Structure formats: C-alpha cells, structure tokens
Amino acid sequence: MKADPAVQRRLLELADVDAELARVDHRRRTLPELAEIAEAEKVVQARKDAKVANETALGDLDREVKRQEKEIDAVRAREDRDRALLAGGTVNPKQMTDLEHELTTLERRQATLEDELLELMERREAVEGDGQHAGVELAKAEEALADAANRRDHALADLETAWVRRTDDREKLVPQFPEPLLGLYEQVRKNKGIGAALLRARRCGACRIELDRSAISRISGTAADEVVTCDECGAIMVRTAESGL
Template sequence: MKADPADQRRLLDLAEVDAELARLAHRRRTLPEDGEHATAEKAVQAAKDKLVGIETSAGDLDRDIRRIERDVEGVRARTVRDQEMLASAGVGAKQASDLQHELETLARRQGVLEDEQLEIMEQREAVGIDLDHARGELATAEETLTDVGARRDSALADITASEAGRRRARADAVASIGAADLLAAYETRLSQGRVGAGLLRERRCGACRLELDRTFIGQLRAAAADDVVHCEECGAILVRTPESGL
C-alpha cells in the first residue's frame, strides 16, 4: 500500500486523539468515586438496617410499657374497689378477711408490676439513646453518599465534556487524511483493540515501544517515502519522519 507521506504523518495526530479517548474511557471505567459510591451505599444500607433493628426494639419496649401500665391501672382499680367494699357497712368477717387477703395480694402484684415497669423504662431510655445515635449515623452516611455522588457526577461530566472535544478533534483529523485505504487500515486495527499507528523514532516503534531489528531498519531505509510500512513486532503502521533517524 502507498499513501502520501503527509497523510501518514496525519495518522499520528489521529492516533494521539484516539490515545486520549482511550485514556478517558479507562478513566470512566476506573473512577475512584465509583468505588467510594458503592461503599457509601453499603454504609447507608447498613445504617438503615441498624436503625430499623433499634426502632423495632424500641417499639417492643413501648408496647411492654403500655401493657404494664394497663395492668397497673387494673390492679389499682381493683384495689380501690376492694377498699371501698371493706369500708362499707354490712361486710361479714369472712368477706372482710378475703378482701384483706386480696388487697395484700394486689399490693404485691402492683409492686412487681411497678418494678418491671421501671426496669423496662430504663431499658427504653437506653434504647432511646441508641436510637438517636443510629439516626445520626444514618444522616452522616447519607450526607457522605450525597457528597460522593456529587463528586462522581462532576467527574463524569468532565470526562463527557473531554470526550466530546476529542471526538470533534478526531473528526477533523479523519477529514484531513485523504488516503482512504490508509485510513481503513488504521481503523481496522483500532477496531481490534490495537494501536493503529506509531512514530518510528530511534529504531523504536511508537505503538509498542519495542526496539526494532537492524535488518528491519535497513529495509525501512530502502522503502520509498510513500510506502506504508508496518512494525514487525506489533503490526502498527509505522510513520517515518525526520525524527526517525533513517
């Protein structure tokens, strides 16, 4: 294949733009903010799960407190009734003894319930502290997630803007190359995930960075200026310029 040396040199501009696009694509795939965002999401979910667990415990204790309050009210009401009956006229000795015994039983029951109520209220107070702490942890985790998300979005926006600029530059570079066959050969290599072209400088291929064999360098010296030559190591189009030292 032959191509105007000027078109061959323009391939270097195109290759540089494509290298920049590749770097931007790699940056997009490996954004540190992506990992930070995933970690922050897990932290938020863990904080939510923790909060739900503590809220469940608080709800259970609140129900126990309400149950005991109802039981205490019931015991107090029964005590008042028995006291009124004991104080009323016409109560026989046997009934008075039974009422007195029941009042003693109710007093013991009320004491047990009130002790249990106090214990549960102390537990509820401790859980309330845990609840406030868990809510604070969740708020902090959500703030971190929001911050990381904003930084990730900003980084992606920068990459997108850079990519748009490089694609415009690529279109200009492609339009400047008049050799269709040369451009097709370059694009084929690029589609295969390989570097399309590289500058030959001091016996090294600019695409693979390998030093080329002296025999091959001799063949390059003998090649016409419009001959399209390829690196013997990686197959990229070798562009010769005064820097090549041939």
C-alpha cells in the same frame, strides 16, 4: 499500501486524539468516586437497616409498656374496689380475711409490675438514645454519599467536555485520510489499542520494541510513501527524521 508521507504523519495526530479518548473512557469507568459511592451506598443501607431495627424495637417496647401500664391499672382498680368493700363495713369476717389477703397479694403484684415497668422504661430510654444516634449516623452517611455523588458528577462533566472536544477533533481529522489507510489504522486500533505510532530511534512507538537489523534494513529500503507496520504489534509506523533509519 501507499500513502503520502505527510498524510501518514497526520496519523500521529489521530492517534493522539484516540489515545486521549481512550484515557477519558478509562477515567469514566475507573473514577475513584464510583468505588466511594458504592461503599457509601452500602453504609447508608446499613444505617437505614439499623434505624428500622431500632424503630421496630422501640415500637415493641412501647406496646409492652402500654400492656404493663394497663395491667397495673387493672391491679390498682381491683385494689381500690377491695379497699372500698373493707371500708364499707358490709362484709363478714371471712370475706374480710379474704379481702385483706387479696390486698396483700395485689400490693406485691403491683410492686412487681411497677419494677418491671421501670425496667421497661429504662430499656426504652436506652433504645431511644440508640435511635437518635442511628439517625445522626444515617444523616452523616447520606451526606457522605451526596458529597461523593457530587464530586462524581463534576468529574464526569469535565470528562464529557474533554470527550466532546476530542471527538470533534477526530471528526475533523478522519476525512483527511484515504479509506484504505484509515481502514488499516482502525483495524489495528480495534485489535491492539494503538493504530499508528512514531518510529523513533529504531523503536516502535506503540509497543516500544526496538527493531532488529533486518527490519531496519527492510524499512530503510522502502519508499517513503509505502505504509509500513510493526512486525510485533501491527501498528502503522510513521517515519520521520527521528526514526534513525
């Protein structure tokens, strides 16, 4: 394949543009903020789960407290009724003895229930404190996630600007190359990543391998408009005064 040496040299401009586009694409996929966001999302979810668990525990305790208070109220009402009967003087001696015994039992039961209620209230206070702490931790995690997402968005916006600019440069360069040369360049770039590179000091600029004597001899005897490729990586090697031929 033949192509004007000046056109071949312009391939280096296209290769530079493609290299930058590749870097932008790689940067998009490997932004540190992406990993940071993924981790932050896990933390947020864990904090949300902890908050839900706390709210569930608090709800269970509230129901238990209400049940306990209701039972204490029932014991007190029974106690008040028994005392009223005793005070009324309408009960016989046996009933009086039974009532006094029941009152003693009710007093013990009320004391036990009140102790249990106090323990429940203390547990509830501790769980409520844990809930407040969980809320603070969730807010911190959500703030960290929002910060990482904001930094990602700014980085992506900058990369998009670079992508658009270099894509525009590429669109202007591509029509300058004959189809066979461009086709070869695109094929090599698709398979190897670099379509063309400068042959400098007898070394391929794509794979960085120094050419042996036989390759140098062959290329030296090739016409300037002949397109030569690297035997190792297949990239188009653009020859200039720096090639060392």
